[in-house]
Amino acid sequence: MKQLNNKHFVLGLTGGIACYKAAELCRSLIKQGATVQVVMTDAASQFITPVTMQALSDRPVFSSQWDPRQTNNMAHINLSRDADAILIAPASADFVAKLLHGRADDLLSLMCLARPIDKVPLIIAPAMNKEMWANPATQRNTAQLKLDGVHVLGVGVGDQACGEVGDGRMLEPFEIVEELESFFTKKVLKGKHVLITAGPTYEAIDPVRGITNLSSGKMGFAIAKACQRAGAFVRLISGPVALNSPRGVERINVTSAQQMYQAVLERVSQADIFVATAAVADWRASSSGEQKIKKMNTSGPPQIDLVENPDILKTVAQLPKAKSGELYCVGFAAESEELQTLAVAKRKSKGVPLLVANLGPATFGRDENALLLVDETGVRELAWASKDELAVELVGEISRRIGSS
Ligand code: CTP
Numbered sequence: 001m002k003q004l005n006n007k008h009f010v011l012g013l014t015g016g017i018a019c020y021k022a023a024e025l026c027r028s029l030i031k032q033g034a035t036v037q038v039v040m041t042d043a044a045s046q047f048i049t050p051v052t053m054q055a056l057s058d059r060p061v062f063s064s065q066w067d068p069r070q071t072n073n074m075a076h077i078n079l080s081r082d083a084d085a086i087l088i089a090p091a092s093a094d095f096v097a098k099l100l101h102g103r104a105d106d107l108l109s110l111m112c113l114a115r116p117i118d119k120v121p122l123i124i125a126p127a128m129n130k131e132m133w134a135n136p137a138t139q140r141n142t143a144q145l146k147l148d149g150v151h152v153l154g155v156g157v158g159d160q161a162c163g164e165v166g167d168g169r170m171l172e173p174f175e176i177v178e179e180l181e182s183f184f185t186k187k188v189l190k191g192k193h194v195l196i197t198a199g200p201t202y203e204a205i206d207p208v209r210g211i212t213n214l215s216s217g218k219m220g221f222a223i224a225k226a227c228q229r230a231g232a233f234v235r236l237i238s239g240p241v242a243l244n245s246p247r248g249v250e251r252i253n254v255t256s257a258q259q260m261y262q263a264v265l266e267r268v269s270q271a272d273i274f275v276a277t278a279a280v281a282d283w284r285a286s287s288s289g290e291q292k293i294k295k296m297n298t299s300g301p302p303q304i305d306l307v308e309n310p311d312i313l314k315t316v317a318q319l320p321k322a323k324s325g326e327l328y329c330v331g332f333a334a335e336s337e338e339l340q341t342l343a344v345a346k347r348k349s350k351g352v353p354l355l356v357a358n359l360g361p362a363t364f365g366r367d368e369n370a371l372l373l374v375d376e377t378g379v380r381e382l383a384w385a386s387k388d389e390l391a392v393e394l395v396g397e398i399s400r401r402i403g404s405s
Contacts, residue, residue: 003181005033007084012108013053015043017161018090018127018170023048025089025173026056032177037079039063039108043092065107076110083120086112087180090127090170093138099124099150100141123151123183125176130166153179178247187231188399194227195271196220197264197278197312199239201257204288205304213279214364215334217241220277222391224249230395232273237263239278257281257309264312268319268327273398275330276313279360284309317351328353328402334360343374354401356394373397 009029013022022044029036038053038061050061060069067075080086088095088108095109099122104110112122124145132138133155142152153176156169171179198220203211217238224236225246234249237260245251252267254260257280268274283306293302313331321327329352335342336359343357355374363369371382371390382393 002033003184004029004177007034007180007184008037008082009034010037010039010080010083010086010111011057012086012088012091012111013038013040013044013048014088014090014092014095014108015041015046016090016092016127016170017047019044019047021170021173022089023052023056025176026053028173028177029180030057035059037062037083039079039111041095041106041108043094062107065110067107075107076104076114080111080115080120083115085121085123085180085183086115087123087125087176088112089125089176091124093126093128093132093135096124096126096138096141096145100144100148117149121151121183122149123153123180125153125170126155126168127170128168129160129162130164130168133168134166151183175247182229182247185229185231188404189227189273189395190231190404192227192232192272192402192404193270194224194232194234194273194275195237195264195267196224196227196234196275197237197239197260197280198224199241199243200279201239201260201281201309202255203257203281203284203309204255205285206289206291206293208292211281211284212240213281214360215239215241215279216365217243218365218367219332219358219363219369219387219391220275221246222387223275223277223394225388226391226395227273227275230399235267235271237267237278239280257284257312261310261312261315264316268316269321271327273328273330273402274313274316274322275332275398276316277332278312279334280309280312282309283307311350313350313352328398330398331355333357336361339372340374340379343372344379347374354398375401 013019026036036057038057040063054061062075098109102113104113146152155167156171157167199217200213200215221243224234228234228248236249237252252263254263286305286307317329322329331350331352333343333346339357347355357372358369369387370384373380382390
């Protein structure tokens with residue numbers, strides 16, 4: 001599902017070296033199914049040509065309010081009325097100051113001032129040198145713009161074109177696209193606190209070997225992202241995986257099932273929703289040596305005694321908060337056969353209102369999945385789709401069940 005499909009953006013470019021990123025941003029928006037009308041200030045044209053932006057957006061670029069191509073000579077009205085948002089990226093320090101004062105001496109600032117405030121949101125991605133960003137004037141201006149209803153995106157940190165290092169870089173195009181997707185997501189979990197476990201656990205046998213499984217963590221991370229975009233505060237407790245944290249999600253890394261259990265119990269009291277997607281190892285070695293078990297020191301394969309790990313989901317589902325319904329628990333089931341039968345039984349044995357079942361071997365490591373939702377009323381299938389899409393559907397299912405849609 002493309003969140004930005006059929007959305008129309010006015011993409012405003014103002015003067016700054018980050019204009020080079022606006023080319024990629026424009027391309028990404030179009031790839032997402034959006035249409036883009038580029039408007040540039042004269043200063044922006046010093047950094048990137050209107051020709052480049054026209055080729056990428058497949059529309060003529062506008063820079064002047066006196067442009068004769070608009071027959072009524074009202075580019076500042078005509079170009080913004082059908083926009084789902086005006087996005088200024090990059091927004092220079094000077095342009096931010098201009099917006100604050102409601103100045104309107106070029107096409108872009110005039111268009112921002114003349115937009116219907118309730119219908120066309122204004123989103124800005126600031127980009128400037130770290131000293132300019134830290135300057136009290138800029139900080140005051142962005143704070144006031146937020147109060148005025150402008151959606152001010154954060155800035156990146158790192159190397160700057162001037163050679164200095166610090167805050168003030170424009171977010172990367174993919175980050176801005178993520179911010180926009182989030183902006184247009186219905187906030188069905190607004191004010192909710194969600195705790196999620198994800199990935200495999202790793203149970204050490206010795207310093208170089210261990211017991212783990214094939215879970216990639218992708219489903220859990222997709223759910224964390226979908227919950228965050230739906231307005232929730234999200235804590236993600238993750239086993240060892242090779243995934244970047246979803247934007248705006250607090251991540252806690254753990255290795256073993258016992259660490260995951262501790263991390264969950266320390267935080268569950270603040271949660272309204274608990275989603276256990278982790279493929280927790282059921283057993284661990286009763287002891288793990290400090291030195292590697294050497295083949296030459298053993299006669300034949302070593303005997304490894306296993307002990308059972310705590311069942312995190314079952315423990316949480318037994319808490320008074322969960323039993324009273326104050327905490328909504330969602331379990332997962334990774335099976336290899338008889339999905340429905342096993343899922344129905346697992347929901348009961350775990351004591352959770354909703355259990356989401358999937359065929360582990362069919363989905364481990366992949367970007368797609370199919371889910372079977374089991375609750376007290378029956379079973380619902382979510383057909384094979386990307387994990388991101390399934391996560392959004394699942395968030396909708398959870399919010400309906402807790403009555404927060
Ligand atoms: N789970 C858990 N702690 C465990 C084992 C499982 O929290 N020690 C959670 C998982 O995160 C998942 C659900 O319980 O939400 C079911 O996990 P699964 O591995 O499918 O089932 P198991 O309980 O391990 O049972 P079995 O291996 O017999 O299928």
